[in-house]
Amino acid sequence: MSAQFDNAVSDRRFIFTITTGRSGTNFLAELFASNLHNALVYHEQNAYSDWGVNCPDVSHTTTFNQVNNSSHVRAFWNRKFARIKTLNVRYFAETSHVLAKAGLVENLDLLEGCGLVHLIYLKRDISDTVISLTHRADFSTKGNMWLWYLDPNYPNVIVNPEPFIDLGQIGFGIWYVIEMRVRAEYYRLLLADRANIVFHDVDMEEVTCIEGASRLLSGLGIELLPAAINLPGRVNSNVGPAIDVSVQQHIRELVADCEFDATAMARSWYEQGYRLSTMN
Numbered sequence: 001m002s003a004q005f006d007n008a009v010s011d012r013r014f015i016f017t018i019t020t021g022r023s024g025t026n027f028l029a030e031l032f033a034s035n036l037h038n039a040l041v042y043h044e045q046n047a048y049s050d051w052g053v054n055c056p057d058v059s060h061t062t063t064f065n066q067v068n069n070s071s072h073v074r075a076f077w078n079r080k081f082a083r084i085k086t087l088n089v090r091y092f093a094e095t096s097h098v099l100a101k102a103g104l105v106e107n108l109d110l111l112e113g114c115g116l117v118h119l120i121y122l123k124r125d126i127s128d129t130v131i132s133l134t135h136r137a138d139f140s141t142k143g144n145m146w147l148w149y150l151d152p153n154y155p156n157v158i159v160n161p162e163p164f165i166d167l168g169q170i171g172f173g174i175w176y177v178i179e180m181r182v183r184a185e186y187y188r189l190l191l192a193d194r195a196n197i198v199f200h201d202v203d204m205e206e207v208t209c210i211e212g213a214s215r216l217l218s219g220l221g222i223e224l225l226p227a228a229i230n231l232p233g234r235v236n237s238n239v240g241p242a243i244d245v246s247v248q249q250h251i252r253e254l255v256a257d258c259e260f261d262a263t264a265m266a267r268s269w270y271e272q273g274y275r276l277s278t279m280n
Helices: 023-033 060-067 071-085 105-111 126-135 143-147 161-191 210-219 246-256 264-272
Strands: 013-018 039-042 091-094 116-124 199-205
Touching: 013 023, 013 161, 023 039, 023 091, 023 116, 023 210, 060 071, 060 143, 071 105, 105 116, 116 161, 126 161, 126 246, 161 246, 161 264, 199 210
Parallel strands: 013 091, 013 116, 039 091, 116 199
Antiparallel strands: none
């Protein structure tokens, strides 16, 4: 690559997600890999050699959500971003949903002056997301919640999990999706005055169509005619028999009963002076 690009720091783009998982992050990675040029794209970096190096390990996720953005968490991001900054590519994209739950946003200042950061707030239908999480038993053990999701017993959360506890794994899943939606709105407020950070609202059902994919790519600086966009097929879908239809319907009914305003909840929490980066 040319020396000219080496000096074009302001033209660099760093792309990350704020989302739940089971929401289309693999699809996004495929979309970016197929349509971004001069790019390095990852879905997740979680080979055995990546834990604690490129992917936060359980000590980073639990420390951030149990305590705060401690020196231990900060050191991980300092090392990770230092490596990313040396890459001679225009686009670095990592769509892993884990990063935002381990202090990604709180440490983006480490990329200040290195280019634009694009944060994709990726949403999928709540019931479909919870059905997928339940199908995989993702909230069946503490270890799995600590590695990939959030534990409702963490003290450093925004949404009160108490109303969901008696619903077991399904309740944990519903609480988790609501918590992540409120966190995304909280981060929108937190980053409102950061000129180097672009916040994108992306609906999974829309981005899987050419029109939605085109809007997202345009927002990232890629203008392609619809016919030129490479749209991935369905990726990373659940395997094995689906959970019983009656359970799916039960989940949909529970979700329908959970009326919430993520924007208002985030603003109320934020305006009271609470921050995820410090123990509240």
